[in-house]
Amino acid sequence: MKLDVLFSPVLIDELFFTGKTTVVIDILRASTTIVFALANGAKEIVPVGTVEFAVKVSGGMFGGQTLLGGERNTKKIEGFALGNSPSEYTSETVGGKIIVFYSTNGSRAIVKAKYSDNLFICSFNNIKALAKHLNKLNEDVIILCSGNNNFFCLEDSVCAGMLVNELITGKKINELTDASISAMTLFKAFGKDIYKMLSETEHGQLLIKNGYGEDLKVCSQLNNMDVIPFYSGNAIKVLK
Amino acid sequence: MKLDVLFSPVLIDELFFTGKTTVVIDILRASTTIVFALANGAKEIVPVGTVEFAVKVSGGMFGGQTLLGGERNTKKIEGFALGNSPSEYTSETVGGKIIVFYSTNGSRAIVKAKYSDNLFICSFNNIKALAKHLNKLNEDVIILCSGNNNFFCLEDSVCAGMLVNELITGKKINELTDASISAMTLFKAFGKDIYKMLSETEHGQLLIKNGYGEDLKVCSQLNNMDVIPFYSGNAIKVLK
Numbered sequence: 001m002k003l004d005v006l007f008s009p010v011l012i013d014e015l016f017f018t019g020k021t022t023v024v025i026d027i028l029r030a031s032t033t034i035v036f037a038l039a040n041g042a043k044e045i046v047p048v049g050t051v052e053f054a055v056k057v058s059g060g061m062f063g064g065q066t067l068l069g070g071e072r073n074t075k076k077i078e079g080f081a082l083g084n085s086p087s088e089y090t091s092e093t094v095g096g097k098i099i100v101f102y103s104t105n106g107s108r109a110i111v112k113a114k115y116s117d118n119l120f121i122c123s124f125n126n127i128k129a130l131a132k133h134l135n136k137l138n139e140d141v142i143i144l145c146s147g148n149n150n151f152f153c154l155e156d157s158v159c160a161g162m163l164v165n166e167l168i169t170g171k172k173i174n175e176l177t178d179a180s181i182s183a184m185t186l187f188k189a190f191g192k193d194i195y196k197m198l199s200e201t202e203h204g205q206l207l208i209k210n211g212y213g214e215d216l217k218v219c220s221q222l223n224n225m226d227v228i229p230f231y232s233g234n235a236i237k238v239l240k
Numbered sequence: 241m242k243l244d245v246l247f248s249p250v251l252i253d254e255l256f257f258t259g260k261t262t263v264v265i266d267i268l269r270a271s272t273t274i275v276f277a278l279a280n281g282a283k284e285i286v287p288v289g290t291v292e293f294a295v296k297v298s299g300g301m302f303g304g305q306t307l308l309g310g311e312r313n314t315k316k317i318e319g320f321a322l323g324n325s326p327s328e329y330t331s332e333t334v335g336g337k338i339i340v341f342y343s344t345n346g347s348r349a350i351v352k353a354k355y356s357d358n359l360f361i362c363s364f365n366n367i368k369a370l371a372k373h374l375n376k377l378n379e380d381v382i383i384l385c386s387g388n389n390n391f392f393c394l395e396d397s398v399c400a401g402m403l404v405n406e407l408i409t410g411k412k413i414n415e416l417t418d419a420s421i422s423a424m425t426l427f428k429a430f431g432k433d434i435y436k437m438l439s440e441t442e443h444g445q446l447l448i449k450n451g452y453g454e455d456l457k458v459c460s461q462l463n464n465m466d467v468i469p470f471y472s473g474n475a476i477k478v479l480k
Contacts, residue, residue, distance in 0.1 A: 006392075007247055008251060011250055011251075011392075151246075151251060152245075153418050154418035154421065154422055178395075182392065182426055185426060185429045189429070
C-alpha cells in the first residue's frame with residue numbers, strides 16, 4: 001500500500017487521478033461541513049468548481065429538495081441558503097435534501113479529483129471510520145490537501161498525517177513518500193491539541209477574525225462520526 | 241520580518257516574485273552545485289529554463305570561456321561539458337568560466353523567481369553565511385523549494401526550515417506562516433543527520449540508484465562555504 005500526500009491541488013491536473021483512490025481533506029471547513037451534512041441526513045452533496053455553476057445546477061433541480069451552500073473568502077454567498085459552518089447543517093435544515101456546494105478550496109479540490117476510481121472525503125470527525133474502510137480496500141491512496149488558495153496549509157497536512165498514521169499502524173509493509181512522511185511528522189508535532197493547532201493556523205486566524213471562531217471547535221472534534229462520504233455520479237453520498 | 245516557504249515553484253507564477261527577497265533551494269543538487277561552482281572560482285552561472293535555450297545561449301558566448309552544465313532526470317545531458325555533481329565543479333574546471341546551467345528543478349525555479357528584487361541561492365553548505373546577510377538586509381523573505389518534478393521534496397523543506405530557524409534565532413518579532421512553521425518542524429525532526437535524511441528521500445534514493453551516491457556526502461556538508469550566490473542581470477555571481 002503506497003501512501004502519498006499532495007499539499008495543494010495545484011500540483012497536478014485532473015487526469016492525474018484516473019484510476020486512483022483519493023481522499024480529499026479541507027478541515028477548515030468544507031470536508032468537515034460535508035461530513036456533518038451527510039451525518040445529519042442530507043441526501044447528497046453536489047460539489048461544484050464555480051459559484052456560477054452552483055446557481056445553474058441548482059436551478060435545474062427540484063426547488064424544495066435542493067439547497068445552495070458554501071462560501072467565498074470564508075463568507076456565505078449572496079442568495080445561498082447556507083454558508084460553510086458545519087453547525088448550520090443540522091438535520092432540521094438538511095435532512096433529505098440535496099446540497100449544491102461551492103467553497104474556495106474544498107469543493108474545487110473534490111471536482112479536480114473527480115476522475116478517481118474511489119473518492120472519499122475526510123475530516124477529523126470521521127478519520128478512524130475512513131481509515132478502517134481504506135485498510136479493507138487495500139489500494140494505494142492519494143491524500144489530497146485542499147490547501148489555502150492553492151498554498152500549503154497546516155491543518156489539512158496534520159489531518160493527512162493522522163490518516164497516514166492510522167493506515168500504517170500495525171502493518172509491516174507500506175510505501176511512504178517524502179510528502180506522507182512529512183505529513184506524519186507534522187501530525188506528531190501538532191496533532192496532540194487539534195483545537196489549539198487550528199486556532200493558530202493562518203486560515204484559523206482568518207475565521208476567528210471573520211466571526212467563525214466557534215467553527216474551529218466543531219472542526220477539531222475527533223472521531224465523533226462514522227459516515228464515509230463517497231463521490232459517485234457527480235455527487236457525494238454516504239458509503240453504505 | 242515575515243518568513244514564508246513555498247514547497248513547489250508550481251504554486252505561483254513569475255510575477256508573484258516582483259519586489260520580493262527570494263531564496264531558492266535545490267539541495268539535490270542544483271543549489272549545492274551552484275554554491276560549489278562559485279566557491280571554486282566560476283565567473284558566473286547563467287541558469288536557463290530549457291536545454292534548448294542552454295545550447296542557444298552558450299552558442300553566442302565566447303567558446304573557451306563558457307561551459308554547459310546540468311542534468312535531465314539526474315543524468316548529464318549529451319553535449320554538455322558538466323553534469324550536476326558538485327564535485328565536478330573544481331577550480332581547475334570552472335575557474336574563471338561562465339557556466340550555462342540547466343537542471344530539472346533548480347534552474348527552472350531560479351528562472352521563475354527572476355523578477356525578485358533580491359534573489360539568493362542556498363544549500364546546506366552556505367546557510368549560515370546567507371542567514372547572516374539576510375538578517376542584515378532585514379526584508380521579508382520567500383524561501384522557494386525547487387521540489388522534485390513540481391512535487392514536494394523533503395530535503396529542500398528541511399533546508400528551508402533550517403534557514404527559518406537561523407533567521408529567527410535570537411529575535412523577538414518574526415511573522416511565520418503555516419509553511420515556514422512546518423518547514424522548521426521538519427528541520428527539527430530530520431536536520432540532526434543531514435546525510436542520513438538525504439539518503440532516505442525519494443530523490444536521494446534515485447541518485448544512489450543512478451550512481452550518484454557520493455554526491456549526497458557533498459550535499460550534506462554544513463556551513464563549509466561562505467559564498468552567497470546572488471542573481472543579477474540574468475546571471476548568478478558571488479555577492480561581494
